[in-house]
Amino acid sequence: MTIFDYLKKNCEVAIYTDEYGNTYMETKEWEYEKIISGAIEISNKADDAIVWLIPEVVYEKHSEIEIAIAGDESVDPVRNVRRPYYRMRGVPVTAEQAFDIIRRTDRFLNFYVSAVRSHEDYIGCMNFENCLIQKNHYPTGYGWIRADGTIGANATTQKYPTVREFIEEWYKLLYAFPYLNLIIAVTGWNEGPWGDETVSEEEFCKEVAVGIYVHDRKIEILNPPNTIAKYKEYNKRYGTPPEKFEREYYEKHKYERYKTEQANPAYLRKCIEAYGLDADKILKRG
Incomplete structure (x- = not known):
């Protein structure tokens, strides 16, 4: 449909x-x-x-854009889960495409740059956050997109999400970025294995409740077996190195900025200027 x-x-x-x-x-x-x-x-x-x-x-x-929902649409597998843990893996994009995603979704721009927040090009995020710019966000560098074009994360949604929210959020993202190709395996696991990201894939897959498959101008809500199969396929292809997808990866390496810093002040200026705005004036108001 x-x-x-x-x-x-x-x-x-x-x-x-x-x-x-x-x-x-x-x-x-x-x-x-x-x-x-x-x-x-x-x-x-x-x-x-x-x-x-x-x-x-x-x-x-x-x-x-096509939307396909497996099974009974009235059933919401994660409605009563406070912050469902998920793992996302996707086909990498170019650095230029990643920049476009970041400048149109990163939460820092929503919270601190009103001229961007109110701009028609800004999309933002709901349950699948990008917080690459804000230095005091914990953990540092948190998000499903990386500045180098890597797509994927081991993360959690906001509180008590619904499948309707998943569809509407990824619809907006796919419409804006038609090259997206990714799978999200969402569990019924509240918060997930904090402090133990090394849990086996088998253990993770046991908790999968629903999948979101975004590809080829299509959004599919998948049942657990099909979600697990697609996730395993994408994880094998695009999930290396596995530690890069951990929530605290950039936090652990934040002092190795020459290796891991994704969005420095110059990157923030570039994001603001991409909207045709004067970065000097906006950052000075700070």
Whole structure:
């Protein structure tokens, strides 16, 4: 199904087409402006609804992405898990593509650079964080993307996520970065093996509850057996060296900056300037 089919079926969103072929989206939630990037607000009825016009070219581009959900869509395998532990592995991207992902998702820019936070290009993150820029974040260098293009992490989501959040978050990311190709094995394991990232793959796989497979303009929510199979395949291909995916890898090596620092002050300036902003003025306001 397309994102429009999904929204109509699973969310309080009305999507309809008029006699002239124009498509409209009506919702009470502002968040759908980010999900349907390119929609134009044409009416705000306050408590009643917000109406968005979706131009034909935008509608067609969004319709290129497929969403597939295995099993019963009403079942949410992680709804009652506080912070599900996950492992992600993906096909590496170029350093230039990694920079684009970082500058459009890193939490530092959301928290500390209001001009970026309010920019239409900024996407941010919900359950799958990138915190490469903020030096006092623990652990240092935390995120699913690396500046060198490596994709993957052993990490945790935010509190009590839902499969709906997974779909909507990765939909926005795939629409913005169509080259993404990755698998996320999400467990029912709250927080996971803190302090013991060396647990065996067999032990980890026993805890897998659901998978998110993002590839080829498609988002698939997988059952545990298919998730485990795909994760093992991607881990074998792209999961080396395994210690690089540990949550505290960069924290352990933070004093070896010539080896591991990913986002220095010059990198931050580059992120800000990529929005057409004056980094000197913004950082001076600090």
